[in-house]
Amino acid sequence: MVAYPKILLVEDDEDDVFMTKGYLDDSFGKSYFFEHASNVPDALNRANECAYDVFLVDYRLGADNGIDFVRSINQDLKLMVPVILLTGQNDREIDIRAMEAGATDYLVKQNIDAHSLERAIRYSIKQKQSEEHIQFLAYHDALTSLPNRALLLDRLKSTLARFTRNQHHSALLFLDLDNFKTINDSLGHSVGDSLLIEVTRRLNGATREEDSIFRLGGDEFIILLPEISEISEETAIRAQRVAERIMKSINHPIIVGKEPLHIGTSIGITLFAGSDTATPDTILKHADTAMYEAKAAGKNTARFFQHEMESTVKSKLALENELRKAISENQFELLYQPQVCVNTGKMIGAEALVRWIHPENGMISPVLFIPSAEQSGLIHSLGEIVFRTACKELPNFKDIPRISVNISAKQFHAPDFVKKIECILNECDASPENLELELTESAMLADIEDTAVKMKKFRDMGFTFALDDFGTGYSSLTYLKKLPFDVLKIDRSFITDIIESPEHAGIATAVIALGKALNLSIVGEGVETADHLQFLKNEGANSAQGYYISRPISATDLIAWHNQRVAC
Template structure:
């Protein structure tokens, strides 16, 4: 071979290397672009989730007005909030850019977001007739739109992946045709392909993790828990070891979010997850524990290999104690706690049933006062159904005008006259008649109905008291939940203005639990009410832990002594001493003291001797509607004697 030919061959080889290098460079750039496009799986997942939430919202709306469905306003509002959040995400960022070649989909997304924002007032007032149908009608034009968008994005991602695969195949055949002198290029290509495969493998692993792991806490999610429960149930043997599912719900977590923001709430959830990992070992003998996060402030634990319920109780006690300790988050010392529901696997139980049983047990643990745990019992299902039926009836009761205020007299025993009346809520159920307040008041507070109903109570009490003679006052009890409503002061102001009642004649009664929830904000609200001219009374004085300290933080106008002390004055010297001490305290602070629960003449004489200024109880008459009230003590006594 001549030098000229050799040089030509070398030049061809070098040229081939250069062409191959350039070609590889082009393909690598294209490959990286394709990998970036593969990330479309995440927008596709977001779109599919939005489509699912759309269907869930329509389903909850359809079930809302069906009696016994179990779907309440809060659940519909939750689905609405999730859907509108999903749609906002789809209208922003990378996902919006993916749909540039589909202007129709872009326009549909924007119209859907606008429609959802417009229906917010309807969602907040679902109990009003026709609201549900209006929301459903507003959603109908968008049926299937989100599913079509998800399909479009998924197809687009599939096209990108397929094109990338074709490029790889073409690369393989080009290098197969190159001579032995270009083997090095094949080696480089193999190395590049190997690297790319590792990246793809890592991407698939990350996708798997995202699908099975809670992004905030790193704990397994509900998908993993359900799968593990299903597998564990299939492995159970008769008379062998069993399994249990425990649901955890953080107590007062909403207060943290409301007071310090969702960022602090997220950090608190991370801290809770770490503390759960620390106090729950992966295994204890033959017992295996799996911790998962269900979402929000809910966690779940799967225990397998259990022989006795006591093993579950021991773990639950440990968790309750661990989460009772304070958390330090973003420079704040936070106190929460947890309630736990435990369900043991019964014969032929399904995964859905055992999870439902744990949820029912959790509900009863919270109803027992929180910070405790309960095992599932068969009658809990019946109780839950009865509770849900009561909730449905209560929501109808407001719109049907089934509530009425009764009034119990408060007697000024120094002046021997009626000083005013305390307003008490009563419910006339169309089928059950009068429902005891102890049965429906907690449900009203749990469902959030207390806020609109509380506004009605204040308005109605002021309106009826405005017709009473003289300076008789009306006392209205305030729930702790009403203090979370920033419109409380305005509601009281409106009630006074519309009724024409003098502010000094309205007396608002609060318990120590009101001051416990957020002392600074609550005391500020109390001062705003005081500036309106309203009087503030501390109810059930002496039953809490800090009643005396609260008298320092806010100058109350009146102290009400809890009836538990009055009832046992004759039998217990300590109760009599407490009543005397509170009466003396009130006298030294210039505050009237009301003894509650007076039922006999002997009790009346005792509280008079103790120094109480006012009295209230069945001795003076049971609560009556406004139309049956008398306004002089002589007429009241005559009415009691006749009755």
């Protein structure tokens, strides 16, 4: 119960005012505030201006009646204040109408005494507090106490409704924290919770009082900058500034326990105004789309929504859905591209390259779907399919020294990757002796410690390793020396124009020398001409792969190709 309840009595009969005030004095002594209005308009004005704890309202008020007041309080002013209706007669119908309009209680004047009035006031206030609490829970996030999605949609609706009266532009910022999932999964949910609370604090610090912050759930937050300016450019500038301030503030390490944690945030921004036909849902969707663009642009950046983004996102989602279906129906096949010794022409191995055999569109190149598989996380299931297929086909390649399989960075760093590979080997009764795992520089650099630990485990099992696309990333010699690679593959882009570009020829020569110094076997990729092959031979590379030797071919063709070479 509130210590000093503030009570407004709406009553036009002076005697009744006197009597009610007497009861209140008896009940609360000096511990309450009292005000009186004698008609509905005056009472509504006061209700609008002052925070009362309870209204006591007479049913008959001249031309108006108390039920109109109850309705205005609940439906128009939307005040969470209890209203007790006082009537001269005990009328069941008035009682029901009062309740339907939102009155918390109904008292018959003849039956009122100090005790019953005080009790009704106490109960009504308590009931409203409980309703208010339930409403708070329904509209707020329990962890951060920020308003939630339901309240955001409500707020957007009223912002849009106000646009009929003014032409100001507003902005909505959609934030998704970068790196949060990794921290939450690896350090536990209580660390994740502390992090979200600190982010909320920083968002409060980076915004103004008139801006509203919402939490949609997980690591997604919304900032609404309402009615900024009539000029859209000004609105955009202000939204960009707020986004920059937020990114800067979140970029500072967050200390949880003793650990400084580093996170960032990707922000999608959309502007909307009175002339728009936008709905709350579309505004939210536009900001979400822009946020995905910000993520794709390398995280910790902000992007404004543009209508072209919609079609990009739609086709991305369509591809992702088709890919999901393709994985469940296993619409994939492996082709193999032979690798040969530059000196003898003997086959030393083959690289497995996945193809999607789409039921309507035919064969689809991995260049078109591997990035989507990586972004959506489907690469884990796709990678399993590829590795399982290679293991199943392995017994047919008895005379081929090694089959190499591409492993993407995400797949390699998954915590259960080693276990999954072991399971597939067991399931297919395959031995890793002639299997090679191809990693790219980016896979290795994503987490050097994890790379080193896992590579050791795989080597102990009998796998060998190739470093793919060498020269395109940031491989440092230190890493190359530390990590147990067997093969270095020179990226196709360097081989393609070794003849025309002395610079690329120089890089290829340097990579070959480096690989030799480190005792690695060197494979040149993308060998398309006799000149390319001759160059690799001259520079001392070990083997070559490319269209000049063979295009990627099916497992059956690979065996035939190999047999023909052996026979020559």
